[in-house]
Amino acid sequence: MSLKHGILGLLNNASMTGYDLSKSFHLSLNYFWQAQTSQIYRELRSMEKLGWITSKVVIQTDKPNKNVFSLTAAGRTELFRWLAEDSMRDDMPLRAPFLMKIFFSGALEQEIGIEKLETFQICCREQLIQMHEIYDACEESAKQYSYVRQHGITANFGIHFYEMCIAWADESINQLKNPDGSV
Numbered sequence: 001m002s003l004k005h006g007i008l009g010l011l012n013n014a015s016m017t018g019y020d021l022s023k024s025f026h027l028s029l030n031y032f033w034q035a036q037t038s039q040i041y042r043e044l045r046s047m048e049k050l051g052w053i054t055s056k057v058v059i060q061t062d063k064p065n066k067n068v069f070s071l072t073a074a075g076r077t078e079l080f081r082w083l084a085e086d087s088m089r090d091d092m093p094l095r096a097p098f099l100m101k102i103f104f105s106g107a108l109e110q111e112i113g114i115e116k117l118e119t120f121q122i123c124c125r126e127q128l129i130q131m132h133e134i135y136d137a138c139e140e141s142a143k144q145y146s147y148v149r150q151h152g153i154t155a156n157f158g159i160h161f162y163e164m165c166i167a168w169a170d171e172s173i174n175q176l177k178n179p180d181g182s183v
Contacts, residue, residue, distance in 0.1 A: 003035050003043050004052070008071060008079040011053060015070040018044055028151065031127075031134060031158050044069055052078055102172075114176050121169040128162040131155055 010016065010024050021044070022037040029035075047053045052075030055067040071079070098120060105113040138152035 003033075003039060004047055005079065005082045006033055006035070007040065007043055007047065008052060008075050008082075011069060011071040012076065012079055015068050017066045017068055019066075021069065031131065032154060047075065050078075051075075110176055114173055117169045117173050117176070121166055121173075124162045124165040124169065128159065128166065131158040131162060135159060 006029050018041050022040050025035055053069050054072055055069050058066050058068055135152055135155035138155050142149045142152055
């Protein structure tokens with residue numbers, strides 16, 4: 001996925017300012033795709049040049065003027081093209097710097113590797129709590145808006161992912177503490 005397609009997806013529901021897009025992105029997509037506000041604004045300029053979005057300046061007297069971005073027909077076509085694309089193998093690469101550190105942590109004292117895994121587990125537990133909150137919010141929204149059912153599905157993926165990470169870390173810690181297989 002590219003950031004552009006995430007922005008197109010958000011604009012498919014409503015016109016928004018760059019600030020609103022950034023806020024919406026961080027509240028809805030951030031748990032599986034992170035983007036800085038500066039990246040979003042850079043992509044908005046690029047997408048406008050591509051003709052996928054338009055912007056309209058809204059004059060405000062008591063605040064700075066704001067740009068409101070809207071999806072064009074060409075942008076909607078690109079969004080739907082991307083959604084229909086069969087790119088499963090390309091969409092699943094795993095890049096995890098943490099796993100590379102674990103891979104090479106045998107060069108360190110074993111306790112350091114165990115500490116890294118325990119810290120990872122704590123972080124995953126924190127993320128799991130957030131994923132449950134996101135899932136609950138998505139399910140509540142789905143009662144009103146049927147198109148957000150997929151939001152809950154992606155949050156549920158996050159729940160399963162962090163549960164798996166916690167179980168993996170626990171198993172890995174046990175393997176490091178008991179290399180002979182005893183518990």
